Amino acid sequence: MQSKELIEKLERLAPPEYAESWDNPGLLVGSAKREVHKVYIALDADGEAVDRAVRCGCDMILTHHPLLFSAVKSIRDEDFIGHRLMMMIENRINYFAMHTNFDTAVMADLAADRLKLQNKQPLAMVRETESGLKGIGSTGDLTEEMTLADLAIFVRKAFNLPQVRCYGKPDTKIRRVSMCPGSGKGMDGDVLEAGGQVFITGDVDHHYGIDCVEKGICVIDAGHHGLEHIFVPFMEQWMQENCPEIETVTDGNQSPFFVV
CATH class of the missing domain: 3.40.1390.30 (NIF3 (NGG1p interacting factor 3)-like)
Incomplete structure (x- = not known):
């Protein structure tokens, strides 16, 4: 399935006009023309999620929270956000976020x-x-x-x-x-x-x-x-029901902190 076809379905589920003015959902990295066969679903596009998406051979990362909220003036490997963006670009992985619209x-x-x-x-x-x-x-x-x-x-x-x-x-x-x-x-x-x-x-x-x-x-x-971790299992099931030809991979959906 082409990325733009998947995006059309995702935007019917969560229309972009529902997002708040300060938000930044949508296709943030990649090409709408790229073929998508495997999607990695996570709450956040943190370093571990991006690394695993690369290892699993995913064509798209789908998250709730956008990695980018404001303008990026440089993309450098030394910067932790820049590193993630470079990993996506170099491995031809599209990145799509659904936030306040979702x-x-x-x-x-x-x-x-x-x-x-x-x-x-x-x-x-x-x-x-x-x-x-x-x-x-x-x-x-x-x-x-x-x-x-x-x-x-x-x-x-x-x-x-x-x-x-x-x-x-x-x-x-x-x-x-x-x-x-x-x-x-x-x-x-x-x-x-x-x-x-x-x-x-x-x-x-x-x-x-x-x-x-x-x-x-x-x-x-x-x-x-x-x-909000319920985003991950919901979207996994939604993808299986609405895009059965696309394989899904989810992260462990673990809390980013632990209590001692």
């Missing part, structure tokens, strides 16, 4: 469904689409009321995580949940407007966590990778 089109519902949220609505950046309202994050109701402590365990198991961090009293009763996979810092206003009693997201620092509690919002920090 968050809007797919990730919000995908994450909310892991918690079986009912009466879902977008948390922010709402837009009307053929399939209904879409946006960044979701707000919905749990199937039954839980304490914050029990909900934290539920989230940990639903996303297959070793641990989560919580702000708020463990026995707080929770029914309405707001969540934003990735980094949701600064969205507490959206959570309050949506009536969320708890905010499930990643990259929560000390001050933001305690400030949210002061505003009446409990917080479960499940990590940036912790909530």
Whole structure:
């Protein structure tokens, strides 16, 4: 399959116009005319992912987070990003990213469904689409009321995580949940407007966590990778169903850090 044919399918799944203005999804390295027989799927195009894609003979790397967000003034092997770009170019590997457009089109519902949220609505950046309202994050109701402590365990198991961090009293009763996979810092206003009693997201620092509690919002920090790693298995299955002629390889999808 030509790369442009695959890109057309990917952009139907996550239209580029759904991306936020600061974002940089799409074909970032390579040629739309290049034939694609094997795709490497990862959350990030880090050095290990690029090296493995080369070793596996992949023609394209597909990630959630773009490697490039701003202009690159030089591509040099001494620079860690430049090295990855050179590896892709020298090995004729296309690189395609699906970020906030995927968050809007797919990730919000995908994450909310892991918690079986009912009466879902977008948390922010709402837009009307053929399939209904879409946006960044979701707000919905749990199937039954839980304490914050029990909900934290539920989230940990639903996303297959070793641990989560919580702000708020463990026995707080929770029914309405707001969540934003990735980094949701600064969205507490959206959570309050949506009536969320708890905010499930990643990259929560000390001050933001305690400030949210002061505003009446409990917080479960499940990590940036912790909530978004679901991109990899979803896209692997999507590729198998929509492009069965293309072989897929996925990385280990391991957290970039460990807790001692």
